[in-house]
Amino acid sequence: MESIEELKLGVRPEAAVSGAVLLQSEYSSYLTFNAQKDTDKPSPYGGFYTADAGTAIVEFQGCLISKFGYPNDEAAMGIPKYKDFGYDICVVKNSEWVKELENLNNYSFPNTSYADFRHFIIFFHDSTFECIAKDLVLKLSDQPYSEIIGELSAKVSAE
Template sequence: MYTVDELDTVVPLSDVPQSDVGAPLPTVVADDYRLILEYLVSDPDPNWDGTYVNVVGTETDGTVALIRFRRPYAHMMGAPNEEAIAGHPLSGRGLEPFAAFEIRDSSWIRALESMNSVHPYHDRDRFLASKRHFIFVFHDSTFECVAEGFDVSKLNSSIVDSIETVVEFLRDDPI
């Protein structure tokens, strides 16, 4: 994790699909040049009367969000879960469960820039201008990454079956 200062600002992202609040089953596929986050989207049943629970797994059909990050630089996934999100260093600034955010003036990006500054061709302004910090808070985990941006697509699938589409993205994406 990183330490935040007074500059970090949490901004909700409205252009990503709402994750399922019960079992979004987030999955990350990554290499040095590509990063894809996929998860089940919230598809409320308009006829649900509250008397039963749907149990889902990676083979359950539904709507899957595929978030392809452009020029990823760093990522991490794990704690905190939604019940411990108050322990995240940005929780007091608007970070909350079951949502996605961009962090402006990110301490994490500034720390990465400082580490990279020893590179002989480092350009501080170019480095900072090309990086954005994103956070997706799920039921059991939190995903964070630094990238230039992202593209969103949705498919009617299961997490397992959507892997075929992810593999096609990996084949099609230029390195």
């Protein structure tokens, strides 16, 4: 049975303006967003206050497929499998999507296995990103956003 677990990576998408941008080619996939980190100051609403963490740059290694867009945060709250998550970075265990890809590929390649791939999901304010990839690497940057996007665009276009 599918289950979703939050990945504890030290940051999460900013709640108000996530600013997510996806740069993807046949060979690489990068997702950037405004990141927040927890502080040690308790919030009266539960949990802790957050602080700016810069821009997160997430590389999805070996990305097979991705979806970016629907649902936004309000719609996600009404979807049973998403309702317990906020602006989080997660992994889907026993993913039906991974199984679907294996089944489809088995028509031409009967021994296909994607056992070493994972289904990642990131919830933003205005969108959701999902992909099937081998792994993710998250880095933080304080560079201006235009420089980050310029560097990633150069990497993607050089492939």
